[in-house]
Amino acid sequence: MSSATITLSNGIAQPVIGLGTWQSSPAEVIAAVKASVKAGYRLIDTASVYQNEEAIGTAIKELIAEGVVKREELFITTKAWTHEIAPGKLEEGIRSALKKLQLEYVDLYLAHIPTAFNNEMTAHIASPVEDIWRQFDAVYKLGLAKAVGVSNWNNDQIARVLALGLTPVHNSQVELHLYFPQHEHVNFCKSHNISVTSYATLGSPGRVNFTLPNGLKPDWAPAPSELEDANVLAAAKKYNKTPAQVLLRYVLDRGFAIIPKSINEARIIENFNVFDFKLTADEISKLEEKKISQRLFLQEFMYGHPEDAFASERK
Numbered sequence: 001m002s003s004a005t006i007t008l009s010n011g012i013a014q015p016v017i018g019l020g021t022w023q024s025s026p027a028e029v030i031a032a033v034k035a036s037v038k039a040g041y042r043l044i045d046t047a048s049v050y051q052n053e054e055a056i057g058t059a060i061k062e063l064i065a066e067g068v069v070k071r072e073e074l075f076i077t078t079k080a081w082t083h084e085i086a087p088g089k090l091e092e093g094i095r096s097a098l099k100k101l102q103l104e105y106v107d108l109y110l111a112h113i114p115t116a117f118n119n120e121m122t123a124h125i126a127s128p129v130e131d132i133w134r135q136f137d138a139v140y141k142l143g144l145a146k147a148v149g150v151s152n153w154n155n156d157q158i159a160r161v162l163a164l165g166l167t168p169v170h171n172s173q174v175e176l177h178l179y180f181p182q183h184e185h186v187n188f189c190k191s192h193n194i195s196v197t198s199y200a201t202l203g204s205p206g207r208v209n210f211t212l213p214n215g216l217k218p219d220w221a222p223a224p225s226e227l228e229d230a231n232v233l234a235a236a237k238k239y240n241k242t243p244a245q246v247l248l249r250y251v252l253d254r255g256f257a258i259i260p261k262s263i264n265e266a267r268i269i270e271n272f273n274v275f276d277f278k279l280t281a282d283e284i285s286k287l288e289e290k291k292i293s294q295r296l297f298l299q300e301f302m303y304g305h306p307e308d309a310f311a312s313e314r315k
Ligand code: NAP
Pocket: 019, 020, 021, 022, 023, 045, 046, 112, 151, 152, 173, 174, 198, 199, 200, 201, 202, 203, 204, 205, 206, 207, 227, 244, 245, 259, 260, 261, 262, 263, 264, 267, 268, 270, 271, 297
């Protein structure tokens, strides 16, 4: 079974479920991509900073060679990291991603972050989002990406680039889950015909294992487990589904795409097996009763940058 789709403002169909791949090593991601496509997934979400584009390219090539799927049935998303959005760098960034992925085009190319840095991420580059978006407009017009969008940008930043009158923002990928429901952002996106993709839909339980390239662990804020939320457990019992499936359905039933990450085949299948039930508006309100709004991904490295998207939220 292939998943349902959302139509982007340029007519491109984006699958509502994709495989997340942050923290998936090259060996893990090859197996995960193959298991997911065989289970019906058609969207794979990666980023240059995940350092697994090459392995994903290998898995896709093998799946196509085996006749499991055709290129045009897949929807591949990747993202430009902070040095690739610096002035004059984006075309080189997307061509490098395409080479690793062994593809002629990606389906969606996102500005991973609105803050440009030098290659080593030691110095801010004060490139305004308008200049970043001019580069996205150019790679879209070259046909290197079928759609373009943003990630971790705030509403004002998106409004500023829409005002340029260039290629519109097709998609916004943001942290969005039961304990960070993002009502204001999604209303803004809806009013501008921008599709929304949720990341950390399960509350990103594995983020605590993240280790920086220098071996250090970031100082993540502790967060309650959404998989153990009492209302989630009650809905899971009612529908004979798992808590993870309820958390995924909560976002799907609000009208957004999801990209749950797993390297475990049983969970990959479980996360796709969500099309046989639906939450009502009352059940969604009940789930939201707990009124928690906690951003998990503070992207601390943006502190002090003139385009820090979360500056107004920082204490
Ligand atoms: P997530 O999808 O909410 O959670 C993934 C974690 O949950 C993994 O540790 C996974 O472990 C576990 N898991 C998966 N399925 C499960 C299930 N059915 N039951 C219990 N646990 C389960 O978090 P995420 O990886 O942070 O976000 C998803 C994707 O969004 C990422 O992989 C990435 O592609 C994207 N993302 C984008 C940004 C951005 O800045 N744009 C930021 C973060 C994430 P196993 O692998 O062991 O199953």
